[in-house]
Amino acid sequence: MRNTDKEIFTIIALISLFLILLIAIIILTAILYHNRKRIHKIDLSNFQTILLQSQLEVQEQTLINVSREIHDNITQVLSFIKLNLAMTDGVTENEKQLKINESRDLVAQVINDLRTLSKSLSFEHIKELGLIKTIEAEVNRVNNSRLLNIALTVTGENYSLGEQRELVLFRIFQEALNNTLKHANAKHLKINLQYSKQLFNLILEDDGNGFSPGEIGAGNGSGLKNMQKRAALIGAVTTVSSTIGKGCSIQVTLNPTQQYTYADGNDPNSPG
């Protein structure tokens, strides 16, 4: 066999090898593409699970609040009305009219309270009212109970962050508020919602007992860990800073323009 013939054999073998290599690259690309797609699906599925969990927790917390409200407020007022009406026997007409008027006002107040309560019973109110109004309603409820003095401020021009993001943010807020009420022994709580084009901040600062930063990882700090996990799911970052005796500050920072796994352009839940 001549040298040129040998070269032909070699060239053909090399071209074949090159083609196999090319095919191998195509196959590897397909494997990587499918793996990325699968991870994306798992992320999406995890997100849906946490979102559903958040919905359930918001509902559970709302029911606890409603039950407390009925027990502490409505039942008390209704008992007072019942007592008031029972005392109308054997009194003068003027006094009777006074008690009836007083009872009528109290019934109106109860109706009003029940209406507010019924609104907060459904998860849909976050969707309807938006994050600010929902937080405002919660702040009013706590302020009325006199358990804590909350000051709410909103800076910047507010916009919708998307239904799902707002639900998760509300759940973080609810958890932070609960922690303050249960453990902080605080008298004042400042809530600040900051809206700008590139950034959204939810800041909660209390004047309670505070805690050492090491406690965040420990058993007591599981609520704070939960908040961080939830925030990460919507692309937000939670920063918790506290010193013993100097209160606690929780800041949730979010870039509203950033698209996350669940957020696609046509989805109504995407940031608006």
Add this chain to the structure above:
Amino acid sequence: MFILTLSTNLIALNLLKHIMSLFYGFYFGVIAFAAVLSFIAYKKGDTKSLFILLILVATLFAEIATLIFKDHKILTSGFILFIFNLMEYTLFCTYYLKSSKNSKFKFGVKLSIPLFIAFGICTWYLKYHFNRPPVLNIDVEGFLLIIIYTHLLFNLDAAENKAIHIQPNFWIAIGILIFYGGVFVFVVSYPILRKIDPEKARIEYEYIFRSLNIFFYICIIIGLICAIRTKKYLPL
């Protein structure tokens, strides 16, 4: 000295024949095993496996017939290869049509079947005059199947949310891509190589073609095992 050289050559020739027969035994065994698996997969409810079964049975017939005809000089292997080529392309396309959900691409594949048959008949008549192996047809078939199965590879059913390597179509696609990618240049250059050195061309053909063939059928076997395992866990 001459007798020693002659006997050494004879021993080497016998050994080569023996290896070749072992090789053929293994080769046919792999195809037959794949055929049995495709039958089991079909019986378990994986209807697509019927087309793989038909391809494997046709392959076995074509391979055995080629050997017989070659030994008895009844017919040239070109005729068998021509019929097999058309059948194989049609069946692989049908398998793709049953596996894919992309209607536009499916329409293209459906259209390609009669066009390929027409092209095959014309080429075989005009270029190969009904007797030579239709190498161009095999290459066109390979080229089209590479495109079709690359599409399938990138569009595997992700809704099942499972790893890619446990999906039967992944292995079928890999087998087709590697096999046709590997033989593409060799098939078209085979007539030239045969003119240069017929013996070397034949040996290279045996080793390259058969090795890639075995790899191809092993991929099909893995794919069929995946299909059988998937069907095993599905509710009846």
